[in-house]
Amino acid sequence: MPSTSPLKILFVSSEAVPFAKTGGLGDVAGALPREVGRLGHAVRLVIPRYGTIDGTAHGLKEWGRLAVPTAAGVISAVVEEGRLPESDVQVFTIGHDPFFARQEFYGEAGADYPDNLERFSFFCRATMELLLAFAKVSSWTPDVLHAHDWQAALSVVYLRSLYAKRPEFTKLRSILTVHNLGFQGLFPAAAFPKTGLGPELFTPKTLEFFGQANLLKGGLVFADLLTTVSPTYSREIQTPELGFGLDGVLQERKDSLSGVVNGIDTEVWNPATDSLLPEHYSSSDLAGKRRCKEALQRELSLPVREVPLLAVISRFTSQKGLDLVAAVLPELMRLDVQVALLGTGDPPLELQFQSFRMRHPDKIGVRIGFDDALAHAIEAGADLFLMPSRYEPCGLSQLYSLRYGTVPIVRKTGGLADTVVAYTPRTAANGLATGFAFNEATPEALLTTILLALRVYADRTEWTGLMKAGMETDVSWARSAEAYVALYRRTAEMPKRSKG
Ligand code: ADP
Numbered sequence: 001m002p003s004t005s006p007l008k009i010l011f012v013s014s015e016a017v018p019f020a021k022t023g024g025l026g027d028v029a030g031a032l033p034r035e036v037g038r039l040g041h042a043v044r045l046v047i048p049r050y051g052t053i054d055g056t057a058h059g060l061k062e063w064g065r066l067a068v069p070t071a072a073g074v075i076s077a078v079v080e081e082g083r084l085p086e087s088d089v090q091v092f093t094i095g096h097d098p099f100f101a102r103q104e105f106y107g108e109a110g111a112d113y114p115d116n117l118e119r120f121s122f123f124c125r126a127t128m129e130l131l132l133a134f135a136k137v138s139s140w141t142p143d144v145l146h147a148h149d150w151q152a153a154l155s156v157v158y159l160r161s162l163y164a165k166r167p168e169f170t171k172l173r174s175i176l177t178v179h180n181l182g183f184q185g186l187f188p189a190a191a192f193p194k195t196g197l198g199p200e201l202f203t204p205k206t207l208e209f210f211g212q213a214n215l216l217k218g219g220l221v222f223a224d225l226l227t228t229v230s231p232t233y234s235r236e237i238q239t240p241e242l243g244f245g246l247d248g249v250l251q252e253r254k255d256s257l258s259g260v261v262n263g264i265d266t267e268v269w270n271p272a273t274d275s276l277l278p279e280h281y282s283s284s285d286l287a288g289k290r291r292c293k294e295a296l297q298r299e300l301s302l303p304v305r306e307v308p309l310l311a312v313i314s315r316f317t318s319q320k321g322l323d324l325v326a327a328v329l330p331e332l333m334r335l336d337v338q339v340a341l342l343g344t345g346d347p348p349l350e351l352q353f354q355s356f357r358m359r360h361p362d363k364i365g366v367r368i369g370f371d372d373a374l375a376h377a378i379e380a381g382a383d384l385f386l387m388p389s390r391y392e393p394c395g396l397s398q399l400y401s402l403r404y405g406t407v408p409i410v411r412k413t414g415g416l417a418d419t420v421v422a423y424t425p426r427t428a429a430n431g432l433a434t435g436f437a438f439n440e441a442t443p444e445a446l447l448t449t450i451l452l453a454l455r456v457y458a459d460r461t462e463w464t465g466l467m468k469a470g471m472e473t474d475v476s477w478a479r480s481a482e483a484y485v486a487l488y489r490r491t492a493e494m495p496k497r498s499k500g
Helices: 024-038 116-138 149-160 189-195 215-222 231-236 247-252 287-299 322-333 347-359 372-381 397-403 414-419 425-429 443-457 460-471 477-492
Strands: 008-012 042-048 061-070 073-083 090-095 144-148 173-178 186-188 212-214 225-228 257-259 309-316 338-345 364-368 384-387 407-411 436-438
Touching: 008 024, 008 116, 024 042, 024 144, 024 477, 042 116, 061 116, 073 116, 090 116, 116 149, 116 189, 144 149, 144 477, 149 173, 149 215, 173 215, 173 477, 186 189, 189 212, 212 215, 215 247, 225 231, 225 477, 231 257, 231 414, 287 309, 287 372, 309 322, 309 347, 309 372, 322 338, 322 347, 322 443, 338 347, 338 372, 347 364, 372 397, 384 397, 384 443, 397 407, 397 414, 397 460, 407 414, 407 443, 407 460, 425 460, 436 443, 443 460
Parallel strands: 008 042, 008 144, 042 090, 144 173, 173 225, 225 257, 309 338, 309 384, 338 364, 384 407, 407 436
Antiparallel strands: 061 073, 073 090, 186 212
């Protein structure tokens, strides 16, 4: 019989909204613990105490101090305690100013901090010491330690090595979630002893990776279960094309690897209440979307008229397939459409988009920069959203687009393949289609799919069906949290693994 008893979960992450965020990791580590807590489980979250975190604003209070053993001797950690807003999730920050009181989290001016190995070894080691303190002070030991990305991966390794014999941890199991396999925490072999791990763990079966130390690999080898942020991406990372050299390790652990799609904050991203929009709308009353479109056209100095409006909000990189967008723009400029582009990234792409704007001011609006308010206005005002990514672990923008009735056109990869139901006459007739998808990462494939979408757009009944199906898709965290809880139970019931 499946157990329904409450679980105790410890999240370990180098970022979590609202304390610290550089990307999707921060969103997940801020939202998922809260949702898991809402399902009735006891959740604690550990993050570094960066200098940029405003302790007063977040209500952080000193909880205690830890003497953390490291390769460089004992280092003191100041632990502060707070709460994730609107939740019972306790947040513990690991402080050591020489490591974390800096302007950024991982590096400055495009260069990683040279002591990142020491910094995140310390963070993970302090997390283990914090768990020992919890056990001592309050007999609180989690059932599952849920680590995220390379910065937290060593906590899983420590659990199975330096702390393997601790009686407090006999029942503690671990999960590692990979948010983007492109980031692995690679360091020179000579620096490996700074982890405090013995040389027996610097082998090709453990943390060695083509002569370097690879922290993520350590987590992949030692965690009881592995997850990534979509089922398709969990299969793709087992291939040489998208495995970033770790496909072999992931294949070996394929029975322990699964994918859970991220959710979005459905309060911040809600067209019925979004305070950044000039008008509100919902799937049962779409009238406000037209006025959002007119406002967007004015904002981007485009003619205010009824014409299909295609949008992109993205980092301008080749991962996101923005070169494909640039390649189809000349064709698009020949059609009666408008295009809205918001983003920053590769300078040649930025220049290319701006030069299109100069030549076709009545057809394309371009904003170079990061602008959250405009991102909301575009999600609401556009008709179609382009996301031709070469790879995409999960992707958020297509989820916002679904919710805002802005039909996504995506490449069939990673989370894009898992979250958009591609249009075919049959999926449309069944009311299932929510967008358009193509396979090949080529301008031809993108253009063909845009042309198909424009034909469907001309049929208002069919198009409205697509919009509504997308808007009614469940993209909330609640659904993802249930999938994670099922994995926590599976891990908690696993026998202790004997070796990596
Ligand atoms: P990734 O994390 O790989 O960049 P995602 O689709 O998962 O891609 O998330 C991107 C997020 O960043 C979305 O919320 C998107 O709206 C936002 N975003 C990207 N570029 C910009 C920009 N220039 N201005 C405002 N928001 C942006």
